[in-house]
Structure formats: C-alpha cells, structure tokens
Amino acid sequence: xxxxxxxxxxxxxxxxxxxxxxxxxxxxxxxxxxxxxxxxxxxxxxxxxxxxxxxxxxxxxxxxxxxxxxxxxxxxxxxxxxxxxxxxxxxxxxxxxxxxxxxxxxxxxxxxxxxxxxxxxxxxxxxxxxxxxxxxxxxxxxxxxxxxxxxxxxxxxxxxxxxxxxxxxxxxxxxxxxxxxxxxxxxxxxxxxxxxxxxxxxxxxxxxxxxxxxxxxxxxxxxxxxxxxxxxxxxxxxxxxxxxxxxxxxxxxxxxxxxxxxxxxxxxxxxxxxxxxxxxxxxxxxxxxxxxxxxxxxxxxxxxxxxxxxxxxxxxxxxxxxxxxxxxxxxxxxxxxxxxxxxxxxxxxxxx
Numbered sequence: 001x002x003x004x005x006x007x008x009x010x011x012x013x014x015x016x017x018x019x020x021x022x023x024x025x026x027x028x029x030x031x032x033x034x035x036x037x038x039x040x041x042x043x044x045x046x047x048x049x050x051x052x053x054x055x056x057x058x059x060x061x062x063x064x065x066x067x068x069x070x071x072x073x074x075x076x077x078x079x080x081x082x083x084x085x086x087x088x089x090x091x092x093x094x095x096x097x098x099x100x101x102x103x104x105x106x107x108x109x110x111x112x113x114x115x116x117x118x119x120x121x122x123x124x125x126x127x128x129x130x131x132x133x134x135x136x137x138x139x140x141x142x143x144x145x146x147x148x149x150x151x152x153x154x155x156x157x158x159x160x161x162x163x164x165x166x167x168x169x170x171x172x173x174x175x176x177x178x179x180x181x182x183x184x185x186x187x188x189x190x191x192x193x194x195x196x197x198x199x200x201x202x203x204x205x206x207x208x209x210x211x212x213x214x215x216x217x218x219x220x221x222x223x224x225x226x227x228x229x230x231x232x233x234x235x236x237x238x239x240x241x242x243x244x245x246x247x248x249x250x251x252x253x254x255x256x257x258x259x260x261x262x263x264x265x266x267x268x269x270x271x272x273x274x275x276x277x278x279x280x281x282x283x284x285x286x287x288x289x290x291x292x293x294x295x296x297x298x299x300x301x302x303x304x305x306x307x308x309x310x311x312x313x314x315x316x317x318x319x320x321x322x323x324x325x326x327x328x329x330x331x332x333x334x335x336x337x338x339x340x341x342x343x344x345x346x347x348x349x350x351x352x
Contacts, residue, residue: 003318008051008123010339012228012258012299016040017097018058019303029103039302039313042109048317052129059093059138072264072272079174082164090138112154116347136162142189151200159205168193169213176270178239185212194220201350223349224255229299231265232286238270247290256345258299261307277310277323297341
C-alpha cells in the first residue's frame with residue numbers, strides 16, 4: 001500500500017539546528033542536505049512530504065538526556081529545572097545556530113520565510129520553507145536590542161521561556177502528574193517583550209510557559225494565542241500540556257495549537273516509552289473539539305523528542321496522513337491540520 005505524501009506538512013517545531021550545532025555547527029550543514037541519522041534532513045523531508053516549519057534556536061543546558069529519559073519512564077517524576085543561562089553565552093549560541101540556518105539557505109536546502117506569501121510560494125514550488133524561531137529567550141537582553149537585530153535577520157516567532165527561568169518569566173518542569181501551575185508569570189521585562197513582539201509582528205509561543213505566564217500573555221498580548229507544540233492535559237496530565245481552560249482561551253483569541261509528537265506528552269501515563277498513532281488521534285480529536293477545525297495543526301518536536309516509531313522521522317509522516325483519513329478526517333480537515341491552519345494563524349499574527 002502506498003501511503004500519502006500530500007498535503008504538505010508545515011510543522012510547528014523542530015530542533016534540527018541544535019542537532020547540527022552539536023555535530024559541528026555550520027560545517028555540519030551539508031549533513032542536512034545529504035542525509036543524516038536524525039528525524040529531519042532534506043532526503044527524508046522529500047520522502048515524507050514535509051514542506052517546512054518552525055526551525056528553533058535552542059540554547060542547551062548541561063544535562064544528561066539519557067538520565068532525563070530514564071526518569072521519565074517512571075510512573076511519577078519531577079525533574080529539577082536547569083539553571084538559568086547568562087545572556088552573553090546564550091546570544092553566542094543563538095547566533096551560531098542562526099548561522100547554520102543561513103548556511104542551509106545558501107546550500108539551497110531551504111528558504112527562510114519572513115511572510116506567509118513566502119511560505120505559500122515555497123509550498124507551491126516544492127521548496128522547504130523555514131521560519132526562524134527561538135525557544136527560550138535567554139539570548140535577548142533587557143533592552144531588547146538583540147530582539148530588534150534578530151527580527152531584521154528573520155526571527156518571526158519566539159517563546160519567552162523553555163523550562164529554565166529567564167528574565168522574562170518561568171517555564172514548566174518535566175513533571176507528571178501536574179498542571180502548569182508551577183511558578184510565576186511574566187516579569188516586567190516579559191511584559192515589555194510581549195508588547196514589542198506584537199509591534200514587530202513576532203509570534204509569541206506559549207509552549208512551556210507556566211500557567212501564570214500563559215494568562216499574563218493572554219492579558220497583555222493583542223495577537224492570537226499560539227502554542228507551537230503542546231497537547232491536551234485532559235488526556236495526559238503533564239505539566240507541559242494545556243488545560244481545557246487554556247485551550248478555550250486560545251480558541252477565543254482565534255489562535256492555534258500544534259500537536260506535539262513526544263510520547264511522554266501523548267500517553268495517559270506520561271511515560272517516555274513507545275506509543276502508537278491512536279494516542280495522537282485522541283489528542284487531535286480533543287484539540288479539534290475545544291479549538292475547532294481551523295485552529296489545530298502539527299508541532300512535532302522532531303530532533304528534540306522521542307516520537308512514535310510508526311512515524312520515526314519526517315519520512316514517516318505519510319503514516320499519520322493515512323491514520324487521519326482512516327479515522328474519518330476528510331480531505332479538507334487533513335489539509336488544514338497539515339498546513340492550512342498554520343498559514344491562517346500566521347496571517348492573523350504577522351498581518352501578511
């Protein structure tokens with residue numbers, strides 16, 4: 001049986017820049033073009049009908065990923081928050097990862113998109129579309145000078161926090177069971193950051209924010225509320241997932257949620273172990289019920305999380321398209337989930 005490679009998937013989150021940064025930085029960019037052992041590269045993108053998405057700049061903490069995954073295989077867990085990262089160091093790493101994305105564009109592997117028109121052109125012409133995104137704003141200074149410069153370089157989406165606290169707010173830990181009521185909200189600097197992003201047309205990403213931070217953004221932002229890679233707390237009571245009240249607020253703002261493929265945020269027991277496509281469909285059903293058919297998309301976390309082996313990488317996206325069709329989703333809804341809804345919310349956020 002031949003699985004569908006259309007419609008193209010435009011995805012809310014990947015960490016391939018971090019992967020290439022760890023593999024040698026700009027010099028490792030050719031690995032993306034030629035094919036690599038991770039979730040996302042150009043050959044796999046073509047095989048799976050991956051049209052592009054949000055390419056995240058992420059400054060890593062000095063933590064053992066193996067130890068984190070082992071902890072998250074338990075019935076209950078609460079991983080300590082990593083220490084804050086100094087802004088100077090974070091900016092150096094952020095610029096190095098941005099340079100990798102620029103190099104990928106030089107190699108013809110993708111096009112950095114600064115407008116929805118750019119994304120539509122890429123999708124229609126079969127070119128990989130990339131949004132420069134920042135997951136955690138450690139690299140941004142209190143005066144927001146770095147924000148202004150990065151925006152001119154192409155930054156169009158920003159999450160004020162990951163898990164670590166920043167000068168702008170606090171993030172949620174890897175904690176199960178829990179909700180996101182784990183810490184404080186936006187600081188005064190965080191409120192200024194949100195308002196300036198609104199003025200610049202930079203999308204604010206709510207994934208990983210505390211519940212208090214979420215409601216602060218809802219209060220101070222005039223843009224649609226967007227969580228690029230988050231799931232339903234009602235189905236998986238993890239601190240990183242969104243409650244129904246939060247989903248209702250996103251719907252009221254005409255915002256958007258991208259389904260996170262990470263198994264621990266899909267499974268009802270919150271464990272970082274294998275799961276199937278049925279769990280993904282359960283979350284999609286719930287998100288569609290709370291948000292409506294025009295506000296749900298995909299936010300895989302490719303190259304940043306363990307995903308169901310039935311998908312495995314971007315090359316496995318046809319299995320998800322097939323599962324959605326078998327589940328009863330029509331062609332129009334599947335196209336909206338795959339990319340149409342992301343283009344819509346970006347038009348409402350960026351204004352073009």
